[in-house]
Amino acid sequence: MSEGAAEETRMIETPEGTFTIRLISADLGYVYPGLVRYTIEVLYGTEPVYTYAINSYEAPPGSTLDAATVAGIAFTRLEHDVRSRPEIYTRKRIFTRPLPGGGVYDVVILQGSPRRFGNSARAASWCDDEATRAGFSSKVFYIHEMDIRPCIGCYVCYNQGYCPIEDDMPWIIRAIESASVIVVCTPVYTNTVPSGLKAVMDRCQWLHAREKILGVRVHARGLTIAVAGQQGRGPFACVTPVVDAFMRNLDVQPTGAVLIDDLDRIRDIRGTRGAEDEIRSALRALLESGAQE
Numbered sequence: 001m002s003e004g005a006a007e008e009t010r011m012i013e014t015p016e017g018t019f020t021i022r023l024i025s026a027d028l029g030y031v032y033p034g035l036v037r038y039t040i041e042v043l044y045g046t047e048p049v050y051t052y053a054i055n056s057y058e059a060p061p062g063s064t065l066d067a068a069t070v071a072g073i074a075f076t077r078l079e080h081d082v083r084s085r086p087e088i089y090t091r092k093r094i095f096t097r098p099l100p101g102g103g104v105y106d107v108v109i110l111q112g113s114p115r116r117f118g119n120s121a122r123a124a125s126w127c128d129d130e131a132t133r134a135g136f137s138s139k140v141f142y143i144h145e146m147d148i149r150p151c152i153g154c155y156v157c158y159n160q161g162y163c164p165i166e167d168d169m170p171w172i173i174r175a176i177e178s179a180s181v182i183v184v185c186t187p188v189y190t191n192t193v194p195s196g197l198k199a200v201m202d203r204c205q206w207l208h209a210r211e212k213i214l215g216v217r218v219h220a221r222g223l224t225i226a227v228a229g230q231q232g233r234g235p236f237a238c239v240t241p242v243v244d245a246f247m248r249n250l251d252v253q254p255t256g257a258v259l260i261d262d263l264d265r266i267r268d269i270r271g272t273r274g275a276e277d278e279i280r281s282a283l284r285a286l287l288e289s290g291a292q293e
């Protein structure tokens with residue numbers, strides 16, 4: 001049952017037995033200002049058999065109907081439906097679903113470059129290898145090879161903790177949920193991260209919703225590895241705040257960044273003196289400090 005106050009309750013007697021319909025509003029102002037979720041539950045006897053939810057962030061400004069109105073309409077329609085065909089509601093029709101995927105890894109590496117054998121991929125492979133050598137399970141997600149669509153800002157994840165977009169994102173969500181270290185390996189693209197990686201970061205809002213709605217917390221620390229064509233620290237000025245913001249949004253604690261520049265000239269990260277050692281030691285330090293906690 002959802003938390004919050006039942007605004008409306010209707011008992012419905014049918015030849016199949018007694019049903020109850022409840023409209024419950026939950027003030028989720030602790031998540032976002034003014035966020036209210038309306039949940040309608042149909043109970044057959046005492047067993048919940050159907051749930052519908054909508055929240056106030058789903059309706060953008062200027063929408064003809066607000067969430068409260070839609071919830072009221074849905075309540076009335078469900079009441080009518082249960083009265084007219086109660087047999088449909090005697091079986092559970094709650095569409096919560098376990099997330100597909102199943103990999104559980106200590107270290108999750110998000111490799112954001114489309115270049116499968118480029119510099120970020122090389123850095124990711126060093127991290128993967130270092131984790132394995134230290135006895136940790138590790139997984140590199142080659143984001144460009146996955147079917148990941150951009151967030152559509154529907155806010156539906158704040159209803160029941162699930163994103164309605166059907167693509168490969170659940171594999172990443174499940175892996176991050178169970179990981180203790182998250183590594184983001186990214187090239188600098190137009191001063192920030194490539195769009196595919198940014199899509200993953202935005203879609204991870206889903207994890208924020210899962211924490212707030214389902215209490216599923218991420219317990220990981222994060223490491224950023226970024227590579228840039230130009231020389232100096234300038235190209236990374238936006239990348240590190242973007243990756244840090246992504247991590248903090250998930251309660252992942254950013255612990256530092258390894259920034260490798262000048263790759264337009266050097267071309268191959270293996271030609272940057274000390275880069276491999278720096279990347280491997282950054283990850284090793286993170287794994288060792290985690291093991292001591």
Ligand SMILES: Cc1cc2nc3c(=O)[nH]c(=O)nc-3n(C[C@H](O)[C@H](O)[C@H](O)COP(=O)(O)O)c2cc1C
Nearest residue numbers: 113118119120187188189190191228229230235263
């Ligand atoms: C579309 C695009 C945009 C880029 N933008 C920048 C940039 O803003 N600053 C920079 O220093 N390098 C930029 N680069 C260069 C890459 O960061 C650099 O080539 C890097 O080594 C590529 O990493 P990868 O081998 O992992 O793909 C850009 C490259 C591409 C393809």
